[in-house]
Amino acid sequence: MSISMIGLFQEATPAADAMDGLKNAGFELGSFDVLTGTPYPEGAFGEHVPQHRLFRFPAFGAIIGFTLSLFLTAATQLAYPLVTGGKPILSIFAMLIIMYELTMLSGVIATVIGIIFESRLPNLKMGAYDRRITEGWIGVVINLEDESRADDAEKVLNYAGAVEIKKA
Amino acid sequence: MVNLPKKENHDSHHTLPPENVESSVIVEDLIATTNGASKSFKIIAIGLGIMSVLGIIALVLKWINYSDDSTRWGYVAALVSFLLSITGGAPMVAMGPVMAKANWVRPLTRLAAIFSFAGVSTIIVLIPLLFLLPPLVVDGTRRRSIWFEAPNYSPHIWGIIGMVLLLITGIALFYSAALPDFAVMRENSTGWRQKLGKKLARGWVGTDSQWRTLRMRIGMFGTFYFFVMVMVNFLYTTDFAQGVVPGYRDAIYTLYHTVSSWQGGVAALVIALWIVRRNMKLEKYIHLDAFWSLGRLLFALTLLWIYLFYSSFIVFWYGRSENDKATLDLLVRGPMIWAFLAGATFIWLVPWWILIWNRVRKSINGMAIGSCVIIIGLLLDRIRLFVSAWSVPQEFIHQKWLKQIPGTIYPDIFDVIIALGSISLSILMIMLMTKIIPVLSIWQIQEFNLLSKPIKFIKGHATLIAKPD
Incomplete structure (x- = not known):
């Protein structure tokens, strides 16, 4: 069963560290993303920027x-x-x-x-989310196919300094 | 004896940069502005609602009494132009400076975009004019217009399509920028506002790709809005002013109308900001810098008015042909000279000498006063242009030029009530929107705080602004 896990951060730097951690731990690019209440400059979290096809x-x-x-x-x-x-x-x-x-x-x-x-709207499957993201917190969300690597992801998020981790 | 320079307090003539506000405080403060309504808000809203209904009744009564005499509808035509200018011009501020990546504009874009909704009022007042505007073929002969070989009712059909398209594009521009704030409402509001937020947020969570496409949508709808706005100004000025006056041809008129529309839109936005800042206690979000920057824009647009007016005027003045002289007699020195002189005074001369002073542009009240003067001037200017155009009887439509200048037309009681009613409806729609969604864009104010920091710079103060895009 697929799960969605979110680590909540109060500051941007540990969130960026969590993104690096997930990348280094071998999680597939595109399976994790950063959620913010305001647009941060592109690449601020070292996130994967998917190529859009609008042109x-x-x-x-x-x-x-x-x-x-x-x-x-x-x-x-x-x-x-x-x-x-x-x-x-x-x-x-x-x-x-x-x-x-x-x-x-x-x-x-x-x-x-x-x-x-x-x-990609409407986004019918919102996944893990927290209302504090609208108040300036930063969420690092990872979508997993099954629970086999959930512990690894949780460890990375905790190591980076996640204040709270939620699953959905 | 050496004369030393007088020591001044540096801060006395420099404004301190705005302090950053916590994101959670921004959410709390701005969501609170939508909750409930004060007693004075309710009284004003009810008053405006009554005036709106009276305005619509007056429009119907005027139609019943004077639907056979187009010369009595000049003030209604001027009113459509005035409302089109204000409600169509203000949203331009929501995209122009945004595209130029101006930081000061972030707190204002929502309020500017909300003006689009007041376009409903413009469409309501336009309806009787569509029935009064003569078809392209009158008495078996095609009248002079921009519509060569076109179907008989092309100006009517494209006129209304243009107005509706402007409304739809304006709402699309508003909605595309409001998605993140609907998500904030979904998470932080209560009751029907929360349900509305959930429905309209469309599952927004704020991923990187959602933010990227949001920027694209704002850019795209902003560009469309600009194109549609120019098109509507072109259609309305050619079909509902130049087209009804024999021999009236002015290549600059559309540009003149569009630019003065931006001038009126910016002035209306300044007044709305002044009211919102004062009544909703939003001083920590609407900074002096916003008024100062809008002041520069308004001053430039005020100077453009005289440039475009003179560019247009000089062609007729030097042309001296019969239709040039007739056009000047009708629009400038003839029966509407009072409107021309008063309009030019209020839309250009007085605001020029108000806004020329940096001290005024840098003051919140001074900007509001200057803007009020411009709005009065804009109304008088539109009266000059459209009342005089519609005062020409339709029997003259096939003349090569206007051989008999009609007399001065003054407004009747219906015109006054229709004007008060339609302006009330526009204000009411903006007021009601401020109770549905925060009047300032939450995500853009958070972005403002994210990208700008007040710093000490040598002996003074400055704002450090990041421009990453």
Whole structure:
């Protein structure tokens, strides 16, 4: 049975030590994290920073929008070939406006979808938590597949100076 | 004899940096601001509620009596512009300085974002104008507008879509920054506020990746808000002012309206901060530095008003064509000259000479006075622009330029009640929001304390600010 364990710290330095301790004890990166009530500078606890994929969403959205707009403008003009002002049927400068707008629109919509996806909210399984985190305490939380390494994790947290350890 | 420099007390003309406050105290203090309501708060809220209802009744009665005469709706159009400026302009403070990584802005962002909710009032007042605005084709002929070949009711549809989109984007900007505080409410509030916090926190626990995506969301919705706000200002000024006056073409008008909207928004935020600081006893969180920094911004925006007005004016002045002269007659030197002179005095001349003094910008009361003057000036400026535009009868819509300048239009009793009602509704919505969620962002004040420390610097005092991002 998977368990979630949290060590509570009043100061940032011992919490950072606990993160180092868990890393050195061989716990898998990504299985432990730090919980704070306010954003600390990135990397302040030596935490694992997972690579986000947000940039892919606007890029793919823009490519899809551009492709669609190219098809839309070219197909409609070829379907209704009206010569306007002596310009060619496929007039690039007239097409550019629609292509730009549809590319931007798709990029924006994809970004909104991406940010919702990347936020991982709602977080239905909160795991171990403590209300004192909202009051400035720092939580180091570790998620374990089973109880086999729970004692090791508890030892690391205690050694770093956890004020309290809770399991959920 | 040697003249020695006069010894001064250094602290007498320098402000001491704010002291840091314990995180638990911040939570306790700010959660307490949402609990209960004082007797005076309830009386004011009830009074504003009654005024709001009266305003809506007056709007309906005006529609029943004058729905066939668009010239009587200029003050309502000016009111929409005024409300759009205040409620749309203030949230810009929640993203502009944040993106510039200004530390002083952290305690203000929540209050600035809350102004978005008052956009409901703007939409309510806009509704009758949508029915009064002429379609693109009038009497079988297409009138001059920005909508070439567009469907007949494009200005109406895009006008309301723009306003609703601004409201939604503003609320999204508010919510994206409020998630951590809903988690604080989940853990520290009681009763319905705790349940609301639990529901809206969406399982927020404050992991590193949650904080990272929070920053992304604020940046993204802030950018969207900026785009939508400019778009709405463009649509409203072109369709509901320039579009109803024959021959009125001004490329700078939208920018003028947008920038003066920021000016009004910042001024309204200063007044709201002054009230919150005083009435909620939040002096240890809303520091003089915030007023001082907003003062610089407000001063710059005040100077921009005259720059943009003059840039616009000079084109008509030197143009001297018939429609240029008619536009100046209508908007500046004609029937609304009283509004022009009073507006320019209050939105630019007086605040210029109030805010030019560092001592005033560095004082909380001085900033509040300067901001009140700007709000009055903004209202007069919007009256000048929209009352004069709507005073043109719709029979003139196909003229090449305005050949007959209408007379001065004064507000009727409905206009006065609608104005008081809609402004009351806006204030009421902001007041009620302060009882739902802490008026200052808890996590941002904790971040403010985390990243800044008051230090002794040689013989003086300073704040050491970390800028890690």
